[in-house]
Amino acid sequence: MENTATYLGLIPLLPLAGALVTGLLHMLTCRRKPLPELFYGVVGCIGPLLAFFFALVLFFHLKGMPAEERFLSHIPYTWFAVGDLRVDMGFLADPLSSLMLLFVTFIGSLIHIYSIGYMAGDENFGKFFSYLNLFLGSMLILVLGNGPVVMFVGWEGVGLCSYLLISFYSKERENVLAGNKAFIVNRIGDFGFVLGVSLLFWAIGAGGFDYLALQANAGSLTPGVGIAVCLLLFLGACGKSAQIPLYVWLPDAMAGPTPVSALIHAATMVTAGVYMVARFSFLYVQFPVAGSVVAWVGILTALLAAIFGLFQRDIKKILAYSTVSQLGYMFAGVGVAAYSAGIFHVFTHAFFKALLFLGAGAVIYALHHQQDIWKMGGLKEKMPKTYWTMLIGALALAGCPPLSGFFSKDEILFSALAHGHIGIWLVGVVVAALTAYYTFRMIFVVFHGQPRDQHAWEQAKDAPAVMTWPLLILAFGAFFVGFLNLPGLFGGGLRVSHWLAPSLVESHPHVGLGVELLAVFAGVAAFVVGITLAYRKFGKGATEPEYRGFARFAYHKFYVDELYNALFVQPYKAFGGVISRILEPKVTDLPVRLSTWLYRWAGNAFKVLQVGYVRVYALYMVIGLSLMSLILSQSIN
Amino acid sequence: MIQDYLILSIILFSLGILGVISRRNVFTVFMSIELMLNAANLAFIALSRLHESMDGHVLAMMVMAVAAAEAALALAVVILLHKHKGKLDTNVFSLLRG
């Protein structure tokens, strides 16, 4: 079943090598004579581009094989083996990972190129490329790993890079705090992941701890353990993919440079949770209860984030909540066992969301790091390329047929309906309308109407070619990739789903044409409603509204951050303080201090007995003698 | 009969003990100790008779010799004490304490 492909290990290694080279060079030279930016830019792009090349090679390699045998693996060495536990440092390429690989390396390469322009002039240019390369390498390990533990390497690796890149402008405390938040919240998820993986090992891991072996043994899982494993793993996914209750870090993560937001916090890393659930489809499909939890958490997250998205004023935060919301869709998809639909949405989302972020980056770049949409406006004329590409992205995000987002979102909603999850479908449709609304609120406010900051507007212009070309390419992708998985209704063949089929365990329920039509109709209607409302309110220039009542509550994100702060962060800190100031010196150490004090006290008491009068000493002797004779006479009787 | 000797001996011994712990004059204290030793001697002699062996007598002689030696030393001490403080009250000599 498995064939080997030794170049698999090379794919993550290439960006990692790039990271090492750029990182070392930057570290050694930054204090004295920094190397030219172009050097870092070129070296930094080599790794991703080569990786993309190999991803293509791999794709065609797999394509050339019979559908059921599309598994390539490469195990360079045994990572560690203890008792029954044997973890190989192994890589596995199958249709699922090859698809992920393709778009990760493709978008990654584009964003690397874009960054050459965006980051120009930054003193830590080299460091940025090093981190970016490191991220890409970790992401590729995550995708290519042949078992949960190797996946965890990438999983944590991308988390680290996320931390490093969020706090990239580390002189400002806010940025670093955002990075800390991301890392710590991710760690909460990882806690679940590690426990889930460990539980999985004791349940079925003795016969091999890679996906294929686990899949073969998955049938013998007991429901209790199985559901526990699924939920624990999903906790990991919640952390990485920003789902309720761990979504709070992602909006803050926008503190990082915009290419980072595009690559890590929109296109790739945050979708790792979806990928992981799809990877473990053989588990989730066995326990529909766990799947339902995933789906409901997903769709509720989608709703919540969409509501927050309605009221944001920071262009990147709007996109961030939109990302959270779209991730919720994806989880709804994989939760209802429509794994290929979820993954397909990952795929399309990567294009249009990266596009939107890069576009937003271009806007921010043009306005000298202005991110408040209420200080923008009328940029359509000044930045036409950015406008048109972003418009495509926005349309795709809003689900405008026939752009990519429409098909993938439709597929998810249709699957929910087809699997009988009416509630999820209904919420999903509402969220689709909200999505269209907030997306176009952003487009209208930023690009249409009158400039709100005349000075900035006059200086604004389209970004240099190195930044606009990626926009154009992504826009092309955002427009057309949807056709790859055209459903039967539109005369397509669900090619992506079929491609993914060998990797996933899913069932395609057969439902009538009416249901399909209903789903499509609802999706289109939601889009139309949303965009109409947005146009009415913001289409012709609007001023920033005053938020009252629910809107105000939502503007403040339901005060969730404040709630978490009061519930977890402050008690945690307070508890630490209590321990180090009260418990440690006064309670834990008390027995020791008490016995020391007692000893000294008794010593002083004994000193008093040494009166120095010889008579008294004789008296002690006599008293002792009498007592002893008393004991003695007792023992005789 | 032997009990009578022993009881007398123990009474003397106890008187000696009482003297040691109650009197403050060095002389009296040493005399009390002599009393205790003599109590022992009395017991030795009586018991020697009881067992009809000479060990007791020998011991009594030894005790007397030792008592004499100790008395000699005690006198030296008394002189020293008097030289230092002019007093023979044991309570005066409590520089070493605590």
Add this chain to the structure above:
Amino acid sequence: MFSYALSVMIFLPILGGLALFAAPVGRGAARAIGMAIALAVLAMGIEIFLGFSPVGGMQHVEHRPWNLSLGISYSLGVDGISLLVLMAGAVLFPLVYAVFTTRTKGFYANLLLVQGAMIGAICATDLVLFYLFWEIMLLPVFFMIGIHGGAGRLPATLKITIYTIAGSLLMLAALIYVGVAHQAQFGFWSFAIADLAALNLSGGFTVWAFFMFMVAFAIKIPLFPFHTWLPDAYTEAPTSTTFVLSAIMAKIGVYGVIRFVIPVFEIEFARWALLLALAGVAGMLYCGLAAIAQKDLKRMLAFSSASHMGIIALGVFCMNVQALTGSLFQIAAHATSTGVLFLFVGLMEERMESRQIDEFGGIAYQAPIFATFFAIAMLASVGLPGTSGFIGEFLIILGAIKFSIFIAVLAGTTLIVGVCYMLWMYQRVFFEKSNERTAQFKDLRLAEILTFLPVILLIVAMGIFPQAFIGKIEPAAQLQVAQLQKGGESGGIAASIDLAPSPHNHKN
């Protein structure tokens, strides 16, 4: 390798240290001598490591009867359990000489003594011999803290000394009890661990003896709630001593449990494992939470170290091969990562004359190389995959699940707790804006880079190629666990929960 390698590794530093005390040499020469000896020991350690064959039994065995009437012998040996601890003792010492260049002759001599005694304790296979080295290794530490420590050194050094000696003396009584029991059961005196393992201990005092052993080791580890000496001692000690304490001495406590308590008290161990595991987890949480409230960088690391030791100890109490191997691996991993962190703090203290977290900031811009090294060690300490810290922690949590899900869930929080205070610290020390104090901080010089680089590389290598280490320790861990399971069975205790599906559930 010649057959007295272990003896040489023990006595070369000890005799060197004693000679250094007496010899009229300057501090530079003393440092050079210490460095040379430490490097020689390191070379021998590497030789032993490379030549180590991955089987369960003892290697490089030396045996010499010493006290016939009580069956005490001078016997040494290395097996998978002691190998990594030994390596930690051999690898890390040269760093101290390299980093701390301005100490007095007596300090270097003490350092040599402590190294010799530690290696002795690690290699001893006779309980009394172990005890001997165990006690001896405390003395140089006592002097190092007392003479070279900070302002509050006197109470700190007295506390650590009396605390640990109290534990050791209790262990002495228990140790003798075990020896006497052996004599009573087998008719001859022996304190050799192989003989004592055959002992079938029972009776009222056994449980006391067990706890006396455990208290001694718990104090050294230190296991909650016997850790109260640690913050003061670690903070007041000169950083090199803190390094020795945290990187190696604490590990010998864990090692002692594995080497001596498990074979001798297998039944009691199985019976009390849950309680002990709870203590480990409680210590991890308690110290981890306390760490966030620290203002002194070194004190924070001290609590962090104690927190990690709780997890390492937990791995021993879980009684399965994964957790035990994890602990053994983590011993080495933690020794390198936390050890290096302490050295870095020492370096910062020497250059900036402060340890207060609030007084730092922006070091990452001043000293990118230093910041990177620090970050790698820190990430290893929080258990990032790809560094040495992950493997051990993962194996321990994995093993803990088998032992008790409740414990495992608590243990898993180490992933969260550790990262909280470390990131908080890194933010305030390395990020944000630099100030007058940190602006003059010079990055590592070439010599220093070359000193730390091997350890940093080791941290990474242990994360990427751990099997090179695990393969050597795993067989011995298997043996130890087999012994325990025997104990658990004869004690009628289920040492683990059954997570795997029962046979009749197998349908496919």
Add this chain to the structure above:
Amino acid sequence: MHDFLTILPLLIIVFGAVVLMLLAAFEKVSLTTAAGISMGFFAAAFAAQLLAGCGPQRLVFEEIFNGMLVAGNFTMVAALVIFACGFFSTTSSHTYFQVNRFDGLEFYSLLLFAAAGMVLLTMAAELITAFIALEVMSLAIYVLVGYDRNRVTATEALLKYLMLGAFAGAFFAMGTALLYGAAGSTHFTAIATVAASEAGSPLLLGGAFLLFVALLFKVAAFPFHAWVIDVYDGAAAPVTGFMATALKAAVFTLFANILAIHGALHQGWVEILFYLAVFTMFAGNLIAIGQNSLKRMLAASGIVHTGYLLVGLVAISADTFTGAVIGYYLAAYAAGTLGIFAALSYLGGEGEKRATFADFRGLARVRPYSAAAITIFLLSMAGIPPTAGFMGKFYIITSAIEAGQIALAVLAVVSSILSMWYYLRLIVAMYFQPAEETFATTGSPWAGVGTIALAVSVFAIGLYPIIV
């Protein structure tokens, strides 16, 4: 002849004592020569004892002189310890008296006499011999304690010791009388035989009780310990060292002989010895923790060590008694204690002006070797490996556990934990605090040499435990 050969070392010592006494009468020799002669006799006696020990294997209790004395490996070791104590006390004294000039030739003579009494005491097999030996020893020691006539504290110490010692001597005499009455003999074996047959005899019980009280007084067991602090404080440092070691060795040997000669004598006393041991250990610790003067602290720590030795006595088993445990402990304890008193003799200065913990602050900075030696002795007394004190404690605890006295063993361990405080306190003062003076000494280097020899022997005894 064999009997004479056995007591040859004793004869040498007595001869030496007499020789020195005669020389003193004519005042023809210098003090240094006298010290040399004294050391020579001690060394000769030591060598003779060693040679005698190399002979054929002996029984534990071999009777000589028609049962007046016993001799065996145990008594031999005790004698060796006593001779060594005498030797090193002499070296210390020589140095001490070069600073504190109140010496005389008789001092060394008395030292030899005291040693002779002690050696005789270890070999005593019946009560008359024991009584005489005890008094020979005590009378000599009394004089030594009060040797400095001009110092009031020395006189006070002499008063206290003499008065209480005579008091205890009276108990000994009375006890002897009662035992004699019960058994009709003064031989230990005879007494023990009677004890085995009629356990409850009040005469026997009372006699043994009074006898033990006297012995417990001599070793300063609780509650007969109060004198020891003041007397050690008042006496000259070398004398204190001698008292603390040799005297204790001699009395404990006698004690062990009495108890071990027949199981019956031991059984009845286990319980009371148990409590005595416990109280002695803890009382000693409590007294020691409150002291500021080194000599008083050492006296109190001597009480603690008496407690350990009592633990050893509790654990004695008449069937398997070899004396190894107690003999070893005595040797180990003697090495440490003598060493520290030798160092004190050397460093104390004129009129023992350096007497408290505070006076020794920073010693290590000025005199690293002295400080190191003192540290070694303290560690040995505290029972830290690899010193002799550790092995001694190891043996004691082993014997206690073997005898089933686990609680006692644990209490002994707890007591050693408590004792760490005051031992460490001196080390802390010497090493961790700055020097306030120069620690200039004017005495001869003899005590220094003795100190070093003892420091070496602490390790030698510890690392190569000779099994008696």
